[in-house]
Amino acid sequence: MVGTQWGDEGKGRVVDIVAKECAHVVRYQGGHNAGHTLVVDGEVFALQLIPSGILYDHVVPIIGNGVVIDPRVLLTEIDTLAAKGVNCERLMLSPQAHLVMPYHQILDELAEGRRGDNKIGTTKRGIGPAYADKASRTGIRVEDLLDPEHLRSRLRGSLAEKNVILRDVYGHEGVDPDRLADELIDEIAPRVAPYIGDTVGHLHEALHAGERVLFEGAQATFLDLDHGTYPFVTSSNPVAGYALVGSGIGPGAIDQVIGIAKAYLTRVGAGPFVTELHDEIGDHLVEVGREYGTNTGRRRRTGWFDAVMARQAVRLNACTEIALTKLDVLDQLETIKVCVAYEVDGRRYEYLPHLRRLHDKAIPVYAELPGWKTDLSEATERHDLPREAVEYVSFLERQMGVPIRFVCVGPGREQYLRFAA
Ligand code: GDP
Ligand code: IMO
Ligand code: MG
DSSP, X not given: OEESSSSOSSHHHHHHHHHTTOSEEEEOSBOTTOOEEEEETTEEEEESSSOGGGGSTTOEEEEOTTBEEOHHHHHHHHHHHHHTTOOOTTOEEOTTSEEOOHHHHHHHHHHHHHHGXXXXXXXXXXXXHHHHHHHHTOOOBGGGGGOHHHHHHHHHHHHHHHHHIIIIITOOXXXXXXXXXXXXXIXXXXXHGGGBOOHHXXXXXXXXXXXXXXXXXXXXXXXXXXXXXXXXXXXXXOSTTHHHHTTTOOGGGOOOOXXXXXXXXXXXXXXXXXXXOOSHHHHHHHHHTTOBOTTTOOBOEEEOEEHHHHHHHHHHXXXXXXXXXXXXXXTTOSEEEEEEEEEETTEEESSOOSSHHHHTTOEEEEEEEEOOOSOOTXXXXXXXXXXXXXXXXXXXXXXXXXXXXXEEOSSBTTOEEEOOO
């Protein structure tokens, strides 16, 4: 399951629908830059690291090797869930996942400050610096928590270089490796250790036994480090292909890829946005759709559905179907626009132009469809939808070329309907 836009499509709530019939739910990339919201019986769960399947007792939640884990955030999340009566004992962490350290967060924040007008608008969670360390082979991994002396020496090595950067480039006092090691060894490691397991072995046994495994992408296709709107992207690969790398399974294991798309478009942070609205309709979408970041509280930018991006996302992820969310947010609109193509220097594009400088110049070509002016929040079947709503969803389906399996009409667990057979 993968976001087809710029994140916050409603992945968490769709995972919750599909996980009902799965035995394992795996996060394969990203970290606590994610915020996945589930609303169950009016209670709100905002998950950052723990897979959205956690609310079902029959699901084994797995954090794969491709994720970067801030262990403090993980433990807080476990405690918060426990306080709400959710048992996290089944949670399994890959020993190969990298840890987000306090100095990653400091560096993320300082680097953003230094970029001035060229800010990416990161979540300042340390995600970029943690993945950079992984690639530089100076990262600290989950399994290092099991070996205190090794952990201390890795931290000393990594911080010897980082502290020079912190002090000389940023004028920061630096981070004491031994104090950090003491805290990790005394307070963090004993609590994290019980969750560490052989995630690769576990997944292969599950697949061999014919059990259903759901891979929960965080972020989204156009925040992908390779395929997104670089440099306004995250530092991991949310696209479906990375589910394999980030969890340790082979390509043959995947037989279904569900792309999640909002019925309109949002983006939080900087970067190109061809269909962005700077008018009262944009404000309306923010207010009705409550488009404020799940964990940073930032106001999201809003715009019309972009079928060019959606088509590209279907290609990049090999989506077999789509789940469309937040259709109800469009309830009050008189007419609704959909960007069906881009025009760049007089040429028409049905897919994203292959060069970013062309993308930056793209002018949206819109189709305009009638609104339905009806409250959809109680719809539970396709025939509950007014004709105009069916036409809007069918139009998006034709634009993307794959069936729209689910349509969500409210944040609650039961507020969705099956659209395509
Ligand atoms: P994620 O990061 O993709 O999991 O999405 P977020 O949880 O960050 O943002 C989606 C927001 O929309 C959350 O507040 C959800 O409760 C809410 N939401 C999800 N689906 C729907 C829907 O169909 N209608 C409405 N009105 N809200 C929804
Ligand atoms: P979920 O999983 C929306 C955005 C940030 C910024 C860029 C880089 O909830 O959909 P980072 O902190 O990752 O280095 O920031 O990516 N971003 C998200 N936007 N939803 C997310 O996650 C995001 N995770 C990162 O706003 O533009
Ligand atoms: Mg989110």
